Amino acid sequence: MSKVKVGVVGYGVIGQRLADGVVRQGDMELVGIADVAPTLALRALAEKGMPYKLYCANPDNIPQMEAAGIPVTGTADDLLDQVDIVLDATSAGVGRKNKEIYQKRGLKAVFQGGEKNDVADVFFHGYANYEKGLGKDYLKLTSCNTTGLIRAVDCLDRLVGIERVVVTIVRRSADPGDTHRGVVDLALVEPVPNHQAKDLMLIMPHIEATGLLVHVPTTHGHIISILATPKKSISKEEVLAAFNAHPRIRVVRITDGFNSNTALFRYARDLGNPRGDMYEIAVFEETITFSGNNIFFTISVPQEAVVTPETMDAIRASLMMQATREEAVAMTNKYLGLK
Ligand SMILES: NC(=O)c1ccc[n+]([C@@H]2O[C@H](COP(=O)([O-])OP(=O)(O)OC[C@H]3O[C@@H](n4cnc5c(N)ncnc54)[C@H](O)[C@@H]3O)[C@@H](O)[C@H]2O)c1
Structure with missing residues (x-):
């Protein structure tokens, strides 16, 4: 062909x-x-x-x-x-x-x-x-944020069915070299719901979503925390196994040094990836926990390549x-x- x-x-x-x-x-x-x-x-x-x-x-x-x-x-x-x-x-x-x-x-x-x-x-x-x-x-x-968010939510949705998500997005304000955003020092809070939650519902209309968006003055990677309500109960091991099996998700450990928005970028550079690009999102393993039946976890999204x-x-x-x-x-x- x-x-x-x-x-x-x-x-x-x-x-x-x-x-x-x-x-x-x-x-x-x-x-x-x-x-x-x-x-x-x-x-x-x-x-x-x-x-x-x-x-x-x-x-x-x-x-x-x-x-x-x-x-x-x-x-x-x-x-x-x-x-x-x-x-x-x-x-x-x-x-x-x-x-x-x-x-x-x-x-x-x-x-x-x-x-x-x-x-x-x-x-x-x-x-x-x-x-x-x-x-x-x-x-x-x-968008880059929503692409990463949906990857993670879709992974759990196909595993167990997800009814609802609440997300908090810590968004990098600019890409490296983007001087048009100015020299900034603030964390800008937008009204709820954020566009990522609304966009998730357009792509996955069976899930109810809401969330907060905070812009922060950094240039590498968004951090998103996600509270997801599953249709049936699931163990941490099953959640971890599903993330580990996903080709576009990397499970990383804070204790190994993946403890910031920039860790993934730096790791990609050390791998020799062109431009320090990483196609995968990262799930911070130690952030996976439960509130009642709800699954709580946090991801890092490399905005330029995702x-x-x-x-x-x-x-x-x-x-x-x-x-x-x-x-x-x-x-x-x-x-x-x-x-
Ligand atoms: N930067 C990110 O992290 C990111 C992530 C996901 C999605 N996006 C989206 O991707 C799109 C591009 O964003 P970007 O960050 O690459 O912007 P950018 O400003 O880095 O690149 C845009 C390019 O388009 C060129 N351009 C402008 N008008 C043109 C025209 N008429 N014909 C041909 N080229 C033209 C510009 O010269 C520039 O090189 C936007 O929709 C943005 O929202 C950006």
Whole structure:
């Protein structure tokens, strides 16, 4: 079978990682990437020898890119001519405008969490609702926080059935290098319920969810504590075994040194993972406990890389590469080295 052809539009924090993710999928081909300006990410790509073809989404800026030593293969239109599907990872809100271009071409697209839900036919999570994305033209991924949260809740839901969750999200305010958020020193509290709880209910309508969101002035990883009400009682050993068996969840121990939002990032760097990326979320083992029948535990979500696996799943669903969730996530996991 020939490989499906994928283009990535918007080569920022997420787009870089999606491009790398596509390259790792043995049944997909990255045709190229598109961006509008000579960003640091594009300068780094050029310095690395231009492993990906760059198409300029604003042709007026081609001379500026070339002056910065960034080779340009063509315009974004040239990229769109060649692909079966676009991963749109542009700045939040730009995807909606780009959708008009994709629609005119009859081209499928996957959008990221910063877009409004109505940009897509389906609000998508590879593990929780893969089948809903089958054959759909426009899919939108859950945000990084919600992707990690749903992974963990879906894992328990398939094990024992979950009726309700209450979550507290400690959210990193900015990605490393994001100076536009300013120099901050506060923990910003939002009204309940947070968008992650509302989004979880859209993807998993059988679960009642609410929760609190607190923004904190850090750049690496969200921390989420989750109180989940199971439909029948379950032991800590069973919860732990389910998390341990999940290819996109890593169980870590605070006593081993995984005691902060940055531990996972540092560990990923020590593993030699490109950019210090970690596709898995982490469950802190010592946080798993019970309040009555309710399961209480805490996870860490590496915000920059976590959506990559579910975005690969979205390509598989939209292009009907695999008919079932089990087959699709298994392919994505295999190619990303997730065991
Ligand atoms: N940063 C995160 O941790 C994170 C996590 C999950 C989801 N998301 C979502 O992913 C999306 C992208 O976020 P990001 O953090 O990568 O943003 P970013 O600002 O790092 O990258 C966006 C890129 O899009 C480019 N761009 C802007 N307009 C364009 C256009 N018309 N055509 C082509 N390229 C264009 C910009 O130059 C930039 O390089 C957003 O929807 C965001 O909410 C971000």
